[in-house]
Amino acid sequence: MKARYLSILGKLMLGLLLSLTVNAAEPVTSGSVTIPNPPKAKTNFSAEQPCVEPIDVMRRSHGLFLKHSRNDTMRHGMRTSNYSLVTCINCHVTSDEHGNYPSVKEGTEHFCRSCHSYAAVTIDCFQCHASHPEEVISSKVNEVSSIKLDSLGTPNTSP
């Protein structure tokens, strides 16, 4: 009886300990540590700078930029921002040799997903926005997307 009771307590304790020390107790099932490998962009922003801001800044704050952009554009009707999601997509999302674009819902091929799925960050952008460069959408038979984009008005900025 006492042993049983102790073993139950022991299990409780173990559970607690594991959860408090997740960092140390995680099973290491892979010998190598994976890191995301997003596809290369189509062009550089300028001769000095590959993207609209230095890479360090982009990695940390692209979400904030796009969010500000969203608030200004959608909530306040100002289209003044330097940062445009569509431009990002146009430059960063590339097709394979058959002209197919990777899905933003699964896999790690899509530029955004490769890091976002790695870090468990959900992306809300593509509930409204297209996840592929715009010319492809108009060429594909995808009425829903086209209608959506038309009604929203596609910004016409280029890098």
Add this chain to the structure above:
Amino acid sequence: MAKAKFETPEFRPYPVIPVIKPGVMKDSRSFVSKPGMQESLGYPGELVDNWQEVAINKLGELLTKYRSLRVYLDTCVKCGSCTDKCHYFIGTNDPKNMPVGRQDLLRQVYRRYFTLAGKLFPKLVGAKDLTRDMLDDWYNYFHQCSQCRRCSVYCPYGIDTAEISMAAREILDAVGYGQKYCNEIIEKVYKIGNNLGLPGPAIRNTLEGLEEDIKDETGVDVRLPLDEEGAEVLFVPPSADFFVEPHVDGLIGYGKVFHQSGISWTMSSHASEAGNFGMFIGSYENMRRVSMRIREAALDLKVKRIVFGECGHAWRVAYAFLNTLAGPFDFLDKRYPIPQHICEFTYDLIQKGALKLDKSANDHRRVTYHDSCNVARATRMGHKPGGQFVIPREVIKACCNHFYDMPSDTIYDETYCCGGGGGLLTDELMEVRVKGALPRMEALKQVTDDHQVTHMATICAICKSQFTKVVPYYGFDMDQIISVHQLVGDAIVLNVNEV
């Protein structure tokens, strides 16, 4: 009784948490034990020269023997949950009477000598050296704890100040700084057989006198047998029941219950005391030695069952510890709980219809019931958790038409101690006893105002002695305190079985 040198606390119009007044009870101090008493319990006669070293070593030893002590000293997070729960704090405002304040007296020293943080950064973690001032604080404040466990009910970790107090008192005994009241009583148990120091012949004489009183009053020969070999039941009352009012009326009640049950019973001059002050001083060894008398008496008298009388801490030692200390009781009848409480015994008879009770005999009484702390929070009666609350009330209700409970946060496991338990029932501690009774007195006042209650029944010898002494300070009459088995005894209709 000398005139009180302190003020009786006022009833509070609504329950407020008192502001703290550091040090107000610093000098409330019970008499220190005398060398003879100390030695007969196995302790040094007076404070040893190297008391600091002995105390630290003793604490170290206790830490390896009692998981409660180790865990309770480590786990307190100072959340403050217990701070307003102790009746002594409510009555005195001294922050060292807050459960955590009291525990910290020992915890500070534990941290200083037994934890890395306390050794390296004493100021940071509130660790303190064991100085003479600290030792005196231990003596004074650990003898202002009635070990009632109310704090443990509210602690998120179940930390029980009683365990800490017991450990501290054992350390004090080990350095030769014991308390006179407790140690004198234990010595009396060893030398004479009971807390009051009543020798066998005196008990026999008293019982014969009581038998005559019952005969005069009822015309029935109710026996109060002593040392009768071969009886079915060994009955162990607290020795106060032999002659102190209102306890003795409870004894008459027990006698009438046994008489009607037809079960043969006896008391023992060897084990003429249910109480076990070994618990108060936290001494496993002394508690065991006192308990062994009951085993010996049961064997000598060849009984089949053991029943305990109305006594709170005694019932804790009997219910929770007797099997551990003096067991196994293979020689007793296993169909009955070992040991059994007199309320369980009486309740069973009532359930079986074996007692004829005339409730109207108690119609002149409007009764409330005080849950004694150690019965409420350290024991059980019957087969269900909480039987310790239900069974005494059912017994009372079977005997009385007018029963009213006190406010719900002052009864059951939230009951307040009477203010005199755990080795505090001594005159030098009258101030802390009176002040500690405040919350219970407020509850009694409320039920008196709301339901015109006239009597407070209880099942503990200490509660009865404490209340009869302190209720007058609060404007009540000492006659308002009554034994549960006095109510039973008054309601019982004798001899219907024999017709």
Add this chain to the structure above:
Amino acid sequence: MGGGNKEALMGFWTTFYALSFYVATLILILGVGYKIYQYTKTPAPLKIPTTPAPLTTGGVVIRMLLEVILFKSLFRSNKWIWLFAMIFHGALWVILLRHLRYFIDPQWVIYPIWELVELIQPFGKYASFAMLFGLLGLLARRLFVERMRYISSASDYLMLVLLLVIGVSGVLMSFVTRTDIVQFKAFMLSVISFQWQNFELSAYQMPPDSMLLVHLAAVILLMIVFPFSKLLHAPGVFFSPGRNQVDNAREKRHVAPWAIKQFEAPQT
């Protein structure tokens, strides 16, 4: 600004934090493990459950769960402390779960588990505000209630301050000054899978963002003080005899080994 300086800095922080992390984990596990061993080895010689207590082991498990999940005794005692403590601890658990994302490579687990990790993210993000609220409530009580002030020592305040530092730096990283979480995750996974050779490459190094450095330093400190402080209440509560004992003293004899040795051995 020379790139060489920055790389040297990253290299230093990577080594420093990786080592500190190992040391802290070792102290936490060995320290708490030792305390649990000590609690297990110390006998409870007497039956002292605070009654009414359960009559069966199953009942004790339920009692314990009510204590550790719902803080039942605290609820009976003081609704304010309960509220703040509940908010703080509840939020802390959600936040800890959110942080699983830094310790699990999606390739290590089946997708549904990773989905759960993804699912918890927004909850964890906003739980941080609840945690700060709870902590501030507890700190306010400690500062402004006279009785609480009396029983508090410096370490009691510092513990809350440490948790507040962790919480505030975390919130700032979520909402204001970001760090490169992908790089940090690569660092963390390398640490826990002992892939030290990765640290040569900048993609696996500790991102040298000040808020991240503060956040992690506070977490490491918390792990180190855990076994030496009142944080032991976490394992301790399971060993409290007042709460974990079955109320069966009359039915079953309970004796400690030392008591048998001291009092009963010669007789048998």
